[in-house]
Amino acid sequence: MSAxxxxxxxxxxxAREIEDGDLIFVGxxxxxxxxxxxxxxxxxASRIAQASHAPDASIYWGNLLTPxxxxxxxxxxxxxxxxxPCAAQLQETSQKIDMLGKARFDISFESAAQVDxxxxxxxxxxxxxxxxxxxxxxGCLAQPEHLAFVRKPxxxxxxxPRRFVPDxxxxxxxxxRRGGTRREQYALPGPGPQRVVTDKAVFDFAGEDNVMRxxxxxxxxTLDEVTAAMGFAPAVAPDLxxxxxxxxxxVELVRTVIDPDKKLLRV
Amino acid sequence: MPSREKVxxxxxxxxxxxxxxxxxxxxxIMRRQVNAFARELIRQRIGDLTIYSFAGGFAVDMLAAAGLxxxxxxxxxxxxxxxxxxxxxxxxxxxxxxxxDYSESAQVARFQAACNGNSFMPIxxxxxxxxxxxxxxxxxxxxxxxxxxxxxxxxxxxxDFTVIHGYTADAYGNVQWPLARDADxxxxxxxxxSNRLIVTVERIVPHEEVKANPxxxxxxxxxxxxxxxxxxxxxxxxxxxxxxxxxxxxRAYAAAGRTAAGAADYLDKYVHxxxxxxxxxxxxxxxxxxxxxxxxx
Numbered sequence: 001m002s003a004x005x006x007x008x009x010x011x012x013x014x015a016r017e018i019e020d021g022d023l024i025f026v027g028x029x030x031x032x033x034x035x036x037x038x039x040x041x042x043x044x045a046s047r048i049a050q051a052s053h054a055p056d057a058s059i060y061w062g063n064l065l066t067p068x069x070x071x072x073x074x075x076x077x078x079x080x081x082x083x084x085p086c087a088a089q090l091q092e093t094s095q096k097i098d099m100l101g102k103a104r105f106d107i108s109f110e111s112a113a114q115v116d117x118x119x120x121x122x123x124x125x126x127x128x129x130x131x132x133x134x135x136x137x138x139g140c141l142a143q144p145e146h147l148a149f150v151r152k153p154x155x156x157x158x159x160x161p162r163r164f165v166p167d168x169x170x171x172x173x174x175x176x177r178r179g180g181t182r183r184e185q186y187a188l189p190g191p192g193p194q195r196v197v198t199d200k201a202v203f204d205f206a207g208e209d210n211v212m213r214x215x216x217x218x219x220x221x222t223l224d225e226v227t228a229a230m231g232f233a234p235a236v237a238p239d240l241x242x243x244x245x246x247x248x249x250x251v252e253l254v255r256t257v258i259d260p261d262k263k264l265l266r267v
Numbered sequence: 268m269p270s271r272e273k274v275x276x277x278x279x280x281x282x283x284x285x286x287x288x289x290x291x292x293x294x295x296i297m298r299r300q301v302n303a304f305a306r307e308l309i310r311q312r313i314g315d316l317t318i319y320s321f322a323g324g325f326a327v328d329m330l331a332a333a334g335l336x337x338x339x340x341x342x343x344x345x346x347x348x349x350x351x352x353x354x355x356x357x358x359x360x361x362x363x364x365x366x367x368d369y370s371e372s373a374q375v376a377r378f379q380a381a382c383n384g385n386s387f388m389p390i391x392x393x394x395x396x397x398x399x400x401x402x403x404x405x406x407x408x409x410x411x412x413x414x415x416x417x418x419x420x421x422x423x424x425x426x427d428f429t430v431i432h433g434y435t436a437d438a439y440g441n442v443q444w445p446l447a448r449d450a451d452x453x454x455x456x457x458x459x460x461s462n463r464l465i466v467t468v469e470r471i472v473p474h475e476e477v478k479a480n481p482x483x484x485x486x487x488x489x490x491x492x493x494x495x496x497x498x499x500x501x502x503x504x505x506x507x508x509x510x511x512x513x514x515x516x517x518r519a520y521a522a523a524g525r526t527a528a529g530a531a532d533y534l535d536k537y538v539h540x541x542x543x544x545x546x547x548x549x550x551x552x553x554x555x556x557x558x559x560x561x562x563x564x
Contacts, residue, residue, distance in 0.1 A: 031348050063451035076348075077512050078297055078505035082449040093295065093321070093453050094379070097372045101391070124368050124397075136359040136366075138351065139343040141322065144370040144392045172368075174395030186394040186417050 004251045006199050007041065007265040009218060010156070011254065012246035013197050014045035014109075017154060020054040022106035025150065026061040028076075033267050034111065037156045040264035041197075042109045043069070047258045048250055060105070063090050072263065100145040103189045108146040110155045110193070113137055114168040117212045117232050119155070119175025119193040119205055121147065122168035140172045147173040148188045155196040159229035164212075166232040176210035183210075201226045202243055203234060211235045216243040272438040275493045277543055280465050281307040283493070284428055287337075289317040291378070291424060291461065292326055293431035295452035297347050298507055300326045301430045303500035304467055306538045306546060309333040319424050321374060321453050325504055325520075328352035329538065331364060332530035338365040340405075340424075342374050349517050353524030367405060368398055373421050375453055377405075380423035381460030389418035429461035432500045433486065434509065437474040440491030442466050443483040449507040458486045467497040469509050497543055498553055510560045516550065 004012075018024065024046050027038045047069055049057050058066045066087035073080030090096055099105060112121040123143060126135040146153050157163060167178075176183045176192050183192055196203035196212060200221045207213040213235035214226060219242055227233055246254075259265055281304060284290060294300030305326040308316070314335035318327050322343035330336040332354035344352045344366075358364035369377070376388035389409060393399040399406050399419050407420045431454050436442040442458075458464055466486060471494070477484060499506070503516035523533035537549050547553050557563065 028347075030350075063449065077514065078449065078507055079511045081451065082447070082507045089450055092450050092455060093371070094375050094456060097375055101372060133360060133362075136351070136356045138345050139322075139341065139368050140370045140398060141343050142371040144396055144398070145372050148392045148394070171395065171397040172370075178395060181395055183395065186391070188391060188394060 003248070004246050005265070006218070007036065008246050008251050008254055009243065010197055010199065011041050011044040011048060011265070012250050013202055013243055014041060014154060014156070015048035015052070017152065017195055018046060018049035018054050018057050018107060020056050022054060022057045023104060024057060024059040025105045025108040025146065026059050027109065028062050033158070036264070036266055037111045037158070038109060040266060041156055044254055044258055044264050048253065051253055060096065063093060063096060064088070065090065097142065097145065100142065100149045103149050103151070105150045106152060108150040108153045110143060110146060110153055110173070111157050112143075112155075112163070112172070114163055114165050115155055115157060115196070116165055116168045116175070117234070118177040118210060119147075119212065120168045120171045120178055121155070121173040121175070122170045124170045124172045127169040144173045147175060147190065147193060149190045151190060152194045153190070153192070155193055157196070158199045159201070159226065161229060161231040164230040164232065176205060200229060204237070207235045207237065213237050214240060216241040218243045219245055273440045273488070273491060273494050274438050274471060275495055277303065277307050277467070277495050277497055278311075280304070280467075280493050280495045281311055281313065283463070283465070284308065284313050286313055287315040288427045289319070291319040291426040291429040291457050292323060293429075293452070293454040293457050294320070294323065294326070294501065294504070296322045296324065296343065297512055298449060298452065298505045299432045299454065299501045300324070300504050301432045301467060301500065302326050302329070302502060302504060303497045303543045303546070304430050304432070304465070305329050306543070309335060309534065309538050310541070319426055321371070321457070324352045324355070328355045328524065329534070331355040331358045332524065332534055333538075336364050338367070340367040340369065340374070342369060342371050346517060346521050349521040353521065354527070354530045357527065367402055369393070369421070370398065373398065373419070375456065376421040377424040378453060378456045378460050380421065381425055382456060385423060387420040387422050389420050391418055393419045424460065426462060429457060429464045431458050431464070431466050431486065432497070432506065433466050433468045434506070435470045435472045435476075436466060436468040436494045437472055437477045438494070439474065440466065440488040440494040441477045441484045442468060442486035442491065442494070443477060443480065444485050445508045446483065447508060455485045458490055461490060463492050464490050465493045465495065466491055467495045467500040469498050469500065469506060471496045499547060499556060500543070502556070510557070510562050513556070513560060
């Protein structure tokens, strides 16, 4: 087995973004690779952070605050969320929504059918070139709230030119700019998406005009490989770095304690 | 002592809904959707419906498969682990079903505004998004009179009817939830903003049982027009603390829905069977279902 997998590298990269005391919003994403991106990587990253530099980081997952991560359910069916030991089960979902609006969440994770250069996300519909509906997607859930109110939203997606597009077909969740409309004019409480962690590189939006910008390349990956896997040319940070590989102890922790049965990092 | 009993049959409750009605459904993703009620609407061919929900999917997908859904307004329509809602998706892509997509805070604001009789509620999550541009009858950008901040005004949802699946109720319509449950939904808010509320429950219980634990009443009888005993009324989805998801049945539904013909066959086999009891019989009956899903274990 190699020293680390791409998933372990991505989890370690996400873990470095988590600060002590952060409240982390984890979704309940679906199956296959989508589960790994929306649930597996965020949970593994949170536990890596808790075990190292952020012991007081805690998570919200399935309407539960601080579920006991050492006792993860065998099957992700409804009863798992009904009976999982945790510190608090909010009295109804609107309380989670209030917590979002009140800017109580520090970290959230996003994946989407499309993301564009300004960090707009689309999980609602794919259109034909004339703007008519081609494919109906899931809707919108609370993703717009994440980009509007969370302090550090992290987009977690694999690079793919069909997913990383110049302009999303539909703005489910507002990033930094759409046409002539800019984020500043709305004075939203959250700063907008802060990182994009992918299978080949990590991006931010910290450069000129908030365009998606390559911040670090994963070991062995070239800038050409990254841009070839995107539908637009990203900006490149002047201090472009290599994504630090996970420490050997981190890999050991993931494989023996956090995810020994590969329930989280499945694919 | 309350005196008006409100227990009706599933058939009589559904018959109150006229074609073309605007109906709010309770439940959230894989839990407590009003599936038995939707199946009864299908049996009675009550169509041209507008459905409002939080995160829905299964119930509206069956209505879509039956050609009875005109419009859907919600935060999600899907079958979670089992993919998108197949018949709903087909109907939307064919232009047969209108959709209004709103995020969680946006849709809850619409339900919540109705709770105290207000016509709108301001939120911020839709600023800059295309959801805010879908329908000027529902969203309008506005400015806070105090701070000058931008907001989106969300129009209140004032449904003709509201349908919720709950746990227990007495004959007067005092609906109770168990002390331990999964609270990840907004059923009580949806109920609070209702105009004519129908509640299906797992079990009708004696009024004495309600009086012994009045703090568990989340929908008081004063809001309720009719109450119906429908065990496994959310099946094949879960009714948390009563029974878990029936994965096998959900998987079969999702597979059948891949084609319009498959969805129609499913309706023939499981819905157009006369009654909810006959639906349960298609799975071997209530006792067999309880045994298979480990109820009471």
